[in-house]
Amino acid sequence: MGYYPDWLGYDFPPTKIDFRRFDWIDFAFAVPNADATLSWDDPSAPGLLDKLVSTAHSQGSKVKLSIGGWTGSKHFSALVATNHSRETFISNIFEVYISHQLDGIEIDWEYPGHAGSSSNEFDGNDTANFLLFLRSLRASLPSGARITAAVEPKPFVDSTGRALEDVSEFAEVLDWILIMNYDLWGSSSHPGPNAPLYDACGNSTQPSGSALGSYSAWTNAQFPASKLVLGLPSYGYISSSIARNLRARSKPTNRHHHHSTTLKIASGDGDSDGQIQFRDLISQGALSPTGDKTRYYSSHGFEQLWDSCSCTPYLRSPQSKQVITFDDPTSLGMKAAFAKQTGMLGVNLFDVHGDTDDWILVDAIR
The missing domain is CATH 3.20.20.80 (Glycosidases)
Structure with a gap:
């Protein structure tokens, strides 16, 4: 569905x-x-x-x-x-x-x-x-x-x-x-x-x-x-942050889904919605494909991390001060x-x- x-x-x-x-x-x-x-x-x-x-x-x-x-x-x-x-x-x-x-x-x-x-x-x-x-x-x-x-x-x-x-x-x-x-x-x-x-x-x-x-x-x-x-x-969310670990305590956000936010790899941050689609993480260079269609590696200054508490991935860029939470x-x-x-x-x-x-x-x- x-x-x-x-x-x-x-x-x-x-x-x-x-x-x-x-x-x-x-x-x-x-x-x-x-x-x-x-x-x-x-x-x-x-x-x-x-x-x-x-x-x-x-x-x-x-x-x-x-x-x-x-x-x-x-x-x-x-x-x-x-x-x-x-x-x-x-x-x-x-x-x-x-x-x-x-x-x-x-x-x-x-x-x-x-x-x-x-x-x-x-x-x-x-x-x-x-x-x-x-x-x-x-x-x-x-x-x-x-x-x-x-x-x-x-x-x-x-x-x-x-x-x-x-x-x-x-x-x-x-x-x-x-x-x-x-x-x-x-x-x-x-x-x-x-x-x-x-x-x-x-x-x-x-x-x-x-x-x-x-x-x-x-x-x-x-x-x-x-x-x-x-x-x-x-989709995921772009946040202005340099945090290495995700917060475990839930903070509900609104569900006003629209066109995704443009990812600024070198600088910038997420807006009040801050959403970005998985396809855009790839097209804008935060994720790059590997030989395995189910796996991607991080690029353009992002490192890919795994939150074991929620079993979800996230990207972190100290240079652009961004954290991107998403699903893969x-x-x-x-x-x-x-x-x-x-x-x-x-x-x-x-x-x-x-x-x-x-x-x-x-x-x-x-």
Whole structure:
């Protein structure tokens, strides 16, 4: 599985995706408005979605529409709060589902019961209302439609803000959930891992903030492993730092994914987002290929190091005062192996364009 954001249309059209490597593609994002309609960040998005669907279907793959996202979750709370608002919202989702010949819907609400972005509305009844909404959505969409949710590493919260101990009712209505095990640490003067596999050193302030931690949190809350999908990043973060060791304590960052930051090898730093795709680490010279397609060596003044606490690599350049936390074929392969060993349904890469043209990352996790 992989995400295809609407901002890729100009540089990476759907015809460049090797659909033989993907069962599902999630098109991101449709944005809910206050009046329960859906809008798009880019006016070309509806046409791009149609092109994605037709190309995917011609090659045996399926497409879900992801609704919401970090900056698109402002109105979810109000839209699921009453019977009337839920019915109106679902009617508009149904119309988009049919008109674009979709195979499923993903709800990426960040987050029920508490705000991701500071502008997001939230209410103590969000989680209960979300369940009612999902049940109605299930009853309204065609029987073959897949309904999924993108979730944070810990389970949904109750009216007091505490993680629920039993989310089994959500498992009854959702086909699967995608655990967003990335952005645990963003661009920072004290860098930390973007997507930890483990908290192997046992000193994270977010015990659920790793592949193992999130798996344990959701399965302990009665969500079956067979309906869990592990989210994997094809990007990392640039930080202004000369630190040799990564911080172990998680510092959540925002999930506002856009075009990646330009890497300045000789000087410069990461901005407030500070994201850089794996393909750009190669094209801009921080990583160079070896004879082994799964391994790269550092170059242009960077040294490549390994954080044994999180099982992730990072690059360090004392000259440019940069630390780059990222994932490579080895670390992503380890996370994919973990997902398989624990009985999870699969993995999902955000996003497909972050990989190389010959799909090094995707092949490492397949």
